[in-house]
Structure formats: C-alpha cells, structure tokens
Amino acid sequence: MNWQLLPQFAITGLLNGGPIALIALGIVLIFKSSEIFNFAQGQMLLIGTMATWWFASPEGMGLPLPLAILAALGVSILLGLAIERFTLRPMTGQPLLSIILMTLALSQFLQGLTILIFGTVQRNFPVIFEVTNPYKITLPFQYNGNPIIVILKQNLVWSFIIAMVCVLVLWVFFQYTNTGLAMRATAEDHETAQSVGIRINRVFGISWAIAGIIANIGGILIATASGLDLSLPVVVLAAFPAVLLGGLESIPGAVVGGLVIGLAQGLVGLPNNDFFLGPEMAQAVRNSAEIVPYIILLVVLLFRPDGLFGQKRIERI
Amino acid sequence: MLKVNNIEVVYSDVILVLRGISLEVGDGQIVALLGANGAGKTTTLKAISGLLKREDGAITRGSIEFDGVRLDKLPPEEITRLGVSQVLEGRRLFQHLTTEENLRTGALVNGNRAETRRLLEQVYHYFPALKNLRHRTAGYLSGGEQQMVAIGRALMANPRLILMDEPSLGLAPLLVQNIFDIIRRINQESGVSILLVEQNANVALKTAEYAYVMETGRIVLDGPATELAQNADIKEFYLGLTQLGERKSYRDVKHYKRRKRWLG
Structure with a gap:
C-alpha cells in the first residue's frame, strides 16, 4: 500500500465534496420548506450553467464573466419562481408522491428544453481559475523519510471555498433574517405558519429561487472542473446520497454528507489497493466511484434511518 | 367588531357540520363558545380564521365580517394580517425553533x-417564566409553558381579536386557573377582544362576559356569562351541579330524569 498518496487523494476528494455539498443543500432547502424531493435539481443546474456559458461566450452575448454570472443567476431565479408558480402551486393539496413524480417529469422536460435551446454540443466553459499553476502544499509529516506534498488544482481549492462561503451565507440568512425565520417556520408546519400570518406561497417561491441560485453556482463550479455538456446533471447522483446521508432536512447534514461522499469518491480512486485486494479487485474498486456513495448510504441508513443529522421527531407523551 | 352571520359549513361538499351559526364579539370583549366534543366549536373558529379551506371545508352560506371587511373569502394569512390572531388547539x-x-x-x-422588541417585552411581562426559557427548543417545553408561548x-401580531381554541387542554387545574387569569389581564390591559372556545365551562363562564352554547352544529343558547352560569340546564349539563350547588352522583344522572329544555 502506498500511503504516500493517501493525503493527496483524501484532500482532493474532500475538496470535490464542496460543490456536491452545495448542490445537496439546494435539494435540502426545498425539502425543508415543502417536503418535496426535487429530482429536477440537476436540470436546474444544467440550465443555469448553460445560461452562464451563453451570456459569457462570444457565441452568445459575450458579456464579461461577472456580468454573465449575474445575468445567469437572474435566469435561474426566474426559472425557480416559474417552477414553483406554474407546476407546484397547481398541485397543492395533491398527494406528495404525485408532486415528487412531477419533479421527475420536470427534470426530463428541462433536459429536453436545454437540448432545444442550446443543442447537444459540448461547450467550452470560460476559464475562471488559473489552470497552469496548481498549489503545492508540503504537509508537516513524512513517510519513509520523504516529505508528503499535496498538489491541488486552483479551481478545486477555490470551488471548495466558494461553496463553503455560500453555505455559510445561507446559514446566516436562515438563522438571522425575518425571511429565514418565516422559511424555517413554514418548514415545520404549513397550517400553523399560515395561522401566524406567513404567506407560505411566497416562502415556497423564495425557496425555489434560492434553490435556483445554488444550483447555478454549483453548476458553474462543476463546469470549471469538468467542462459543460448535457451530462452535467449527473453530478446530482452524488448529491442525492449526500442529502439522504445527512438527513433530509438538515443543512449541516447536507454539508457533511457532501464532504463524506467527496472523500469516499476520492479514496476509492487510490491506485494501490492491489496489496490485499489483488489487481483485478483493486481495479474494480477504482472504477466504483459512482456507486460508492450509495454503498455508504446503505450502511449509514441501516444504523441511522433518519440520516446522520436528520430531525428527531419531538413527541410529547 | 366580529360578526358571524348565519354561516353554514360543509366538509368535502357533503358533510354539513355548522347549520346557521351567528355570533358577535364586541370591542374589548371576551366571548366564550361552549359545547361538548363534536359540537362544531373548532370548526366555527376555523371558519373565522380561514383555516377551514385547508381541510376541504367551505362556508356555503352566510358571511363573516371583521370591522366591515368580509373574512370568509380571504386566505388565512391575510385574515391574520387584518388583526385576527389565533391560538390553535393543542x-x-x-x-x-426556540421559544423566542x-x-x-x-x-x-x-x-x-423595534416593534418586535417592544412586543417581546410585553409578552415577557405577561409570562415572566418565558424569559428564562427563551433559548430553549419549544418542543421540549412543558404543556403549560407551550400554552404560554402559543398565547x-x-x-406578537399586535392583534385586535384573538381566537383561542381550548387553552385549558391537557393542563393541570392550577395551571388552567393561571392561564385564564393571564387571559383576563391581557384583555383588560391591552383591550384585545377574545373569542374563547372551551370545554371547561366553569372557568370559561368566569372569564367571559358573554357566552354561546353550541350543540350539533347549532347555537342553542346564549347570554351574558353570569346569567348562563345560573341557568339550570347549563349547571346540570356543563357544570355538573344540582340546584343546591352540590356535586351529583352518577346514579342520579344515568336515569336521565331531567331533559334539556332546548332543542338540539
């Protein structure tokens, strides 16, 4: 076993977990306020990122990047609001399963819409972070007398930082603003929220708008690392287990879930398990980055059915 | 101030639960709505607060007016914003969330x-116990403390009328007394009108000025609370007292010698 590479893979994985955590947070946000599991989050991400590309690229509007991102965020907000207003509000009072299936249909619809508008070509997403100059960090311990150096791409580090800043901003928003309070109250009980005068339709609209913003930022972060094409929504396959792992309605849970999933995906990539697994098995493990989140999820849910940070139902007897 | 005119409420388009309810709450008044389980008290409150619509209930006849504004077509959150707050049952x-x-x-x-801070101080003035519990998770408070938070x-909405659904539910007798003392104080000090739904007729009649008695979706009796407290039927069926003011033994009751003198 080559322990020398362990820190490199672990840290890379952890940093990769940042954007996953952010995307997971978008799903948690909507689930918290309306108990709807939003399967269309990946497609919201795709549309937002495509819009960013279109506003920034010379083939589209050719705006400077910061302006393009702002414009795209505007599109994402409108998309979120439109989804809430035109697809979910008419479904109010319908069984939850129907609404959830509707978000599944919505994901297909949005995917198709993206193809119609932007085509199927792979796009060159504008470069945001310097590519050529990775950070080199020497860790303060040694292995077999060799210093351990971790090399991190700039976009990896900055994506992580941006994702975590977004999480922090959202947390402050929830904890300390009136709108945040209204959203938390609505998340607990719609009827009681209405009875204290909270306009819950507006709260739902705000949740979807914020989910749109988060999806857009998450999409941009992912696209800077892996490019932009129609397969972008696949990243939510890593975010879903992160959401469930953390507990469906927990913000810290989404963050921890995202990081754990990132870490796990990083670690299975470690190229030297041959020692005790044998070469074929080791290869299989390395190729399992997509399913490893679900394996972890399965194990966690066996012991903690509400996820790691899921709300404990308070019941008075 | 609040006028309920002859409303009829139907659940799921077929189940008639209120059959012509009329009642009135004046400025600064405490009005009690009494009745047994299933009489339609909570439904009446929900018709006023608009929460009925969430439960597939509808007002099919009559109207509800608050200071001349029709409430029966408004969504619940807008009704609250007009100055009608609610303390829901349970x-x-x-x-x-924490207490605060x-x-x-x-x-x-x-x-x-600034207004929020002033109102918070006002609430802590009525319920000093809550001040020390302000950062506690509400779900873990005791029943009495939770009722204080609910009131x-x-x-906090600075209402002109509060609809209270069974504030005595599940509380020890001493606590019930406490809560009602505070309700009376709130009414006197800030002039809020209160429409009180209660099963505990004894304490409700002591607190309210005026009372209505409901049975099976109708109002069967109404009058000033002091008069109702003297009414023989109310004494018998709601206060559990005979004319001498003694508790009655179950043996006498079970023969149903007395009949109610109103039509239910």
Whole structure:
C-alpha cells in the first residue's frame, strides 16, 4: 500500500465534496420548506450553467464573466419562481408522491428544453481559475523519510471555498433574517405558519429561487472542473446520497454528507489497493466511484434511518 | 367588531357540520363558545380564521365580517394580517425553533425590529417564566409553558381579536386557573377582544362576559356569562351541579330524569 498518496487523494476528494455539498443543500432547502424531493435539481443546474456559458461566450452575448454570472443567476431565479408558480402551486393539496413524480417529469422536460435551446454540443466553459499553476502544499509529516506534498488544482481549492462561503451565507440568512425565520417556520408546519400570518406561497417561491441560485453556482463550479455538456446533471447522483446521508432536512447534514461522499469518491480512486485486494479487485474498486456513495448510504441508513443529522421527531407523551 | 352571520359549513361538499351559526364579539370583549366534543366549536373558529379551506371545508352560506371587511373569502394569512390572531388547539408550536423564535414568528406580519422588541417585552411581562426559557427548543417545553408561548405568539401580531381554541387542554387545574387569569389581564390591559372556545365551562363562564352554547352544529343558547352560569340546564349539563350547588352522583344522572329544555 502506498500511503504516500493517501493525503493527496483524501484532500482532493474532500475538496470535490464542496460543490456536491452545495448542490445537496439546494435539494435540502426545498425539502425543508415543502417536503418535496426535487429530482429536477440537476436540470436546474444544467440550465443555469448553460445560461452562464451563453451570456459569457462570444457565441452568445459575450458579456464579461461577472456580468454573465449575474445575468445567469437572474435566469435561474426566474426559472425557480416559474417552477414553483406554474407546476407546484397547481398541485397543492395533491398527494406528495404525485408532486415528487412531477419533479421527475420536470427534470426530463428541462433536459429536453436545454437540448432545444442550446443543442447537444459540448461547450467550452470560460476559464475562471488559473489552470497552469496548481498549489503545492508540503504537509508537516513524512513517510519513509520523504516529505508528503499535496498538489491541488486552483479551481478545486477555490470551488471548495466558494461553496463553503455560500453555505455559510445561507446559514446566516436562515438563522438571522425575518425571511429565514418565516422559511424555517413554514418548514415545520404549513397550517400553523399560515395561522401566524406567513404567506407560505411566497416562502415556497423564495425557496425555489434560492434553490435556483445554488444550483447555478454549483453548476458553474462543476463546469470549471469538468467542462459543460448535457451530462452535467449527473453530478446530482452524488448529491442525492449526500442529502439522504445527512438527513433530509438538515443543512449541516447536507454539508457533511457532501464532504463524506467527496472523500469516499476520492479514496476509492487510490491506485494501490492491489496489496490485499489483488489487481483485478483493486481495479474494480477504482472504477466504483459512482456507486460508492450509495454503498455508504446503505450502511449509514441501516444504523441511522433518519440520516446522520436528520430531525428527531419531538413527541410529547 | 366580529360578526358571524348565519354561516353554514360543509366538509368535502357533503358533510354539513355548522347549520346557521351567528355570533358577535364586541370591542374589548371576551366571548366564550361552549359545547361538548363534536359540537362544531373548532370548526366555527376555523371558519373565522380561514383555516377551514385547508381541510376541504367551505362556508356555503352566510358571511363573516371583521370591522366591515368580509373574512370568509380571504386566505388565512391575510385574515391574520387584518388583526385576527389565533391560538390553535393543542398549542401547535414550531417545535424545533426556540421559544423566542416562536414568538418572533408571530411578529413577522409587521417585521419592524423595534416593534418586535417592544412586543417581546410585553409578552415577557405577561409570562415572566418565558424569559428564562427563551433559548430553549419549544418542543421540549412543558404543556403549560407551550400554552404560554402559543398565547404569546398570538399577541406578537399586535392583534385586535384573538381566537383561542381550548387553552385549558391537557393542563393541570392550577395551571388552567393561571392561564385564564393571564387571559383576563391581557384583555383588560391591552383591550384585545377574545373569542374563547372551551370545554371547561366553569372557568370559561368566569372569564367571559358573554357566552354561546353550541350543540350539533347549532347555537342553542346564549347570554351574558353570569346569567348562563345560573341557568339550570347549563349547571346540570356543563357544570355538573344540582340546584343546591352540590356535586351529583352518577346514579342520579344515568336515569336521565331531567331533559334539556332546548332543542338540539
């Protein structure tokens, strides 16, 4: 076993977990306020990122990047609001399963819409972070007398930082603003929220708008690392287990879930398990980055059915 | 101030639960609505607060007016914003929020920071016990404390009328007395009108000025609370007293010698 590479893979994985955590947070946000599991989050991400590309690229509007991102965020907000207003509000009072299936249909619809508008070509997403100059960090311990150096791409580090800043901003928003309070109250009980005068339709609209913003930022972060094409929504396959792992309605849970999933995906990539697994098995493990989140999820849910940070139902007897 | 004119309420288009309810709450009054389980008291409150619409209920006849504004077509959140707050049955706090956050949700309708702080102080003035519990998770408070938070939350909206659904539910007799003392004080000090739904007729009649008695979706009797407390039927069926003021033994009751003198 080559322990020398362990820190490199672990840290890379952890940093990769940042954007996953952010995307997971978008799903948690909507689930918290309306108990709807939003399967269309990946497609919201795709549309937002495509819009960013279109506003920034010379083939589209050719705006400077910061302006393009702002414009795209505007599109994402409108998309979120439109989804809430035109697809979910008419479904109010319908069984939850129907609404959830509707978000599944919505994901297909949005995917198709993206193809119609932007085509199927792979796009060159504008470069945001310097590519050529990775950070080199020497860790303060040694292995077999060799210093351990971790090399991190700039976009990896900055994506992580941006994702975590977004999480922090959202947390402050929830904890300390009136709108945040209204959203938390609505998340607990719609009827009681209405009875204290909270306009819950507006709260739902705000949740979807914020989910749109988060999806857009998450999409941009992912696209800077892996490019932009129609397969972008696949990243939510890593975010879903992160959401469930953390507990469906927990913000810290989404963050921890995202990081754990990132870490796990990083670690299975470690190229030297041959020692005790044998070469074929080791290869299989390395190729399992997509399913490893679900394996972890399965194990966690066996012991903690509400996820790691899921709300404990308070019941008075 | 609040006028309910002959309303009829139907659930799921077929189940008739209120058959022509009329009642009135004047400025600064405490009015009690009494009745047994299933009489339609809570439904009447929900018709006024607009929460009926969430439960597939509808007002099919009559009207509800608050200071001349028709309430029966408005959604619940707008009714609250007009100055009609509610204390729902079973307290219904936001369990995972803290005490103070729960109280602050009540003030979201005005959203002004200074005003919110003033109202918070007012609530802590009525319920000093809550001040020490302000950072506690509401779901873990005791029943009495939760009821205080629920009433406090209603006060935070600075309402002109509070609809209270069974504030005595599940509380020890001493606590019930406490809560009702505070309800009376709130009414006297801030002039809020209160429409009180209660099963505990004894304490309700002592607190209210005027009372209505409901049975099977109708109002069967109404009058000033002191008069109703003297009414023989009310004494017999709601206060459990004979004319001499003694408790009655079950043996006498079970023969149903007395019949109610109203038509249910």
